[in-house]
Amino acid sequence: MIENQERFNQAIALFDAANGEDPNQDQGRPKELLYAERMTEMLQRFRPDASEAVQLAVRAQHIRRWTVPRSSYPMTKEGYYAWRTGLYKIRADTAGELMRQAGYDDAMIEQVKKAVGKRALKVNPDTQLLEDTADLVFIEHYMLAFAAGKPDYDEEKWLEIVRKTWKKMSDAAHAFALSGKLKLPEPLVPLITKAISG
Secondary structure, eight states, rough: SSSSSHHHHHHHHHHHHHHTTTOOOEEEEEEEHHHHHHOOOOOOOOOOOOOOHHHHHHTTTTTTGGHHHHHHHHGSSHHHHHHHHHHHHHHHHHHHHHHHHHHHHHHHHHHHHHHEEEEEETSSSSHHHHHHHHHHHIIIIHHHHHHHHHOOOOHHHHHHHHHHHHHHOOOHHHHHHHHOOSSSOGGGGGHHHHHHOO
């Protein structure tokens, strides 16, 4: 239920304008704008009853992500985690700032920032629902391309990646993924099946 549709639409338009500046392209469109649209589409399929806060959070999940490249941090495991954590905060702050421009109050802004910042995963329902949506989008739209870009990964490494993704998801997301409503990447179905049954 959207409390004020005009305000909501304005926030979404501001998110999309920010992501529309992405110089990286995917299918001839700004990469993060396409990602944001896929997040919204997946949420509508998975949880059409999602709250206004979650609808905003999924649209802002990767907002202006390209502005902090992975290469700006050390290329180590610790560097990766520092980059990821830093991105969570930057994206949450950016979403909050744009929501304020659209007229949202502090309470709603903080609720969305908590989800976008990936705070209290497994405890905060909004954060978990955003994580579920992101994982479902990854499986349907990005896992196959990710696999193609990692030809040196052996089967064990791939099983580990699938299991880590699966572990972050809720039981409801597991059920949705296996229900036939998610378009699984066909070449990876045997691997996915092995990973989640093992």
